[in-house]
Amino acid sequence: MDGFLEYVPGDSLLHRLNPVTKIAFAMLFAIACFCTSDLAFLCLMLVFGIAMAASCSMLRQTAGLMKAVFAFSLVLAVLLLLTTPKGDLLIDLPWGYVGTGSVLAAIATVMRLEAAAIPLFLTFYVTKMTDLSNSFVKVLHVPYRYAFTFASTVHFIPVFMNDMKGIMEAQTARGIEFDRGGIVKKIRLMMPLCVPLLVSSVRKTNSSAIAAEVRGFALRTRESGYKNYPMTRTDWGVLVLGVAILAIAISLNFL
Amino acid sequence: MIEIEELTFQYREADAPAIEDVSLSIPSGTFAGIIGPAGSGKSTLTYALNGIVPHCYPGDLYGSVRIEGHDTCDTALTDLSRMVGSVCQDIDSQFISAVVEDEMLYGLENYGVPHDQIEERVKEALDAMGIAELRHRSIASLSGGQKQKVAIASILALRPSVLVLDEPTAELDPASSRSVFTLLSHYVEAHGTTVVVVEQKIALLSEFADLLVVMDGGRIRFADAPEEVLAHSEELLEIGVNCPRCTTLMNRLAAGGLYEGPVCTNVSSACRALCEVAA
Numbered sequence: 001m002d003g004f005l006e007y008v009p010g011d012s013l014l015h016r017l018n019p020v021t022k023i024a025f026a027m028l029f030a031i032a033c034f035c036t037s038d039l040a041f042l043c044l045m046l047v048f049g050i051a052m053a054a055s056c057s058m059l060r061q062t063a064g065l066m067k068a069v070f071a072f073s074l075v076l077a078v079l080l081l082l083t084t085p086k087g088d089l090l091i092d093l094p095w096g097y098v099g100t101g102s103v104l105a106a107i108a109t110v111m112r113l114e115a116a117a118i119p120l121f122l123t124f125y126v127t128k129m130t131d132l133s134n135s136f137v138k139v140l141h142v143p144y145r146y147a148f149t150f151a152s153t154v155h156f157i158p159v160f161m162n163d164m165k166g167i168m169e170a171q172t173a174r175g176i177e178f179d180r181g182g183i184v185k186k187i188r189l190m191m192p193l194c195v196p197l198l199v200s201s202v203r204k205t206n207s208s209a210i211a212a213e214v215r216g217f218a219l220r221t222r223e224s225g226y227k228n229y230p231m232t233r234t235d236w237g238v239l240v241l242g243v244a245i246l247a248i249a250i251s252l253n254f255l
Numbered sequence: 256m257i258e259i260e261e262l263t264f265q266y267r268e269a270d271a272p273a274i275e276d277v278s279l280s281i282p283s284g285t286f287a288g289i290i291g292p293a294g295s296g297k298s299t300l301t302y303a304l305n306g307i308v309p310h311c312y313p314g315d316l317y318g319s320v321r322i323e324g325h326d327t328c329d330t331a332l333t334d335l336s337r338m339v340g341s342v343c344q345d346i347d348s349q350f351i352s353a354v355v356e357d358e359m360l361y362g363l364e365n366y367g368v369p370h371d372q373i374e375e376r377v378k379e380a381l382d383a384m385g386i387a388e389l390r391h392r393s394i395a396s397l398s399g400g401q402k403q404k405v406a407i408a409s410i411l412a413l414r415p416s417v418l419v420l421d422e423p424t425a426e427l428d429p430a431s432s433r434s435v436f437t438l439l440s441h442y443v444e445a446h447g448t449t450v451v452v453v454e455q456k457i458a459l460l461s462e463f464a465d466l467l468v469v470m471d472g473g474r475i476r477f478a479d480a481p482e483e484v485l486a487h488s489e490e491l492l493e494i495g496v497n498c499p500r501c502t503t504l505m506n507r508l509a510a511g512g513l514y515e516g517p518v519c520t521n522v523s524s525a526c527r528a529l530c531e532v533a534a
Contacts (some may be wrong), residue, residue: 128353130352204347211350216336220364
């Protein structure tokens with residue numbers, strides 16, 4: 001139920017919002033994070049993101065995401081630190097220096113990536129993929145085949161991750177030591193498993209495409225969807241909030 | 256009505272045909288069971304019925320398959336799927352949605368079933384499979400047996416005139432397997448649906464099927480009423496199909512001249528026959 005990118009049922013405000021609103025707000029939020037380097041603003045955005053996660057009881061999953069994003073953004077932060085000589089000199093380097101501005105830029109990068117990822121990540125946990133694709137078709141008039149492709153892609157991520165986990169467990173049962181050693185050893189052990197995973201993934205995708213086709217995939221139109229996704233006043237309010245956040249982020253650059 | 260005439264199909268990469276010279280006629284409203292050892296061509300035969308062969312899996316096809324008079328080669332897969340509902344062997348790959356309710360709605364929405372009928376159909380199919388309480392559950396959280404019931408229910412909701420199921424009870428316990436067969440049997444009687452089911456549980460097939468097809472090496476070895484087919488228990492054993500033990504016992508008694516009645520396909524009929532022999 002709470003596997004990676006698998007829908008978690010609930011009745012929070014985020015769960016109840018129109019799927020189009022959720023994805024639009026998440027995008028506006030992420031763009032806003034990338035439009036400014038103001039640390040106080042990014043800090044507020046991060047707190048806002050965590051508050052959203054708390055409102056739909058997704059703190060544990062969000063903490064997992066933040067840990068993963070932190071590891072990735074740390075690499076970028078170190079690169080920035082070493083290649084952006086700004087502000088007062090802190091450490092002298094043969095090709096430049098690390099300055100106070102470099103440190104601030106590195107911190108901003110970490111906070112920006114952390115804050116931008118949270119709403120997008122939450123959207124996938126509080127929205128059924130079917131609702132997301134159906135609302136794209138109904139509200140945004142996106143052709144169903146494109147919406148279905150997007151939904152299927154996200155749908156298959158946890159499926160393939162579970163497959164990989166299954167293959168690794170089977171290999172561990174045969175004496176392969178996945179549970180010991182560092183990350184490099186694990187990656188080396190995982191490389192040969194990519195081939196069986198790829199084969200089973202292609203097979204599953206093909207079977208799924210056939211299953212969709214024998215249930216009338218080609219007949220689907222915009223009117224086919226049983227559920228409707230009306231935009232409520234709350235949805236419009238959330239969208240206005242998203243636009244306001246983006247406007248503030250942009251305006252901070254001119255202050 | 257399903258009519259298969261001298262059907263031979265060889266997958267593009269294969270060295271030999273998966274099915275060869277298969278001819279079979281299944282009247283409307285028949286419950287047909289297909290059994291045979293692994294690699295005998297059972298699944299390929301079901302693919303030929305629902306049009307997956309040759310529309311999705313390319314290869315050389317000779318002969319013809321007609322569903323309600325429509326040649327499966329000349330009819331688009333989408334049009335065929337309006338007549339033939341299919342439940343695949345690999346249940347997990349059949350699911351399009353993450354939640355049971357959405358999975359039930361998928362086919363109904365695609366086929367343009369009027370929205371005022373959808374709720375009734377979903378409820379009826381879920382109730383029929385005894386899984387109404389799973390309606391809002393995530394499919395990933397279901398057991399193998401529950402997934403199989405959801406897959407069958409999502410096809411039953413479409414009310415196809417032909418239902419093709421490839422090992423639909425593979426992950427079900429004996430009681431659930433029986434309830435699925437009882438339900439399919441009910442569909443045959445109530446809606447005149449033609450049911451073709453590939454199954455390894457011969458006791459269930461012999462109890463519920465009107466027509467039992469035994470396949471071996473891509474060919475049909477027997478296609479008759481279960482009582483007639485099960486009379487060949489020794490030949491069935493040779494090709495890897497075990498008859499129900501009560502049938503084997505009564506057939507041996509018959510071979511030894513101790514019993515002269517009809518073939519017993521289940522325990523109760525064997526008990527009655529044994530009582531008669533003992534008397």
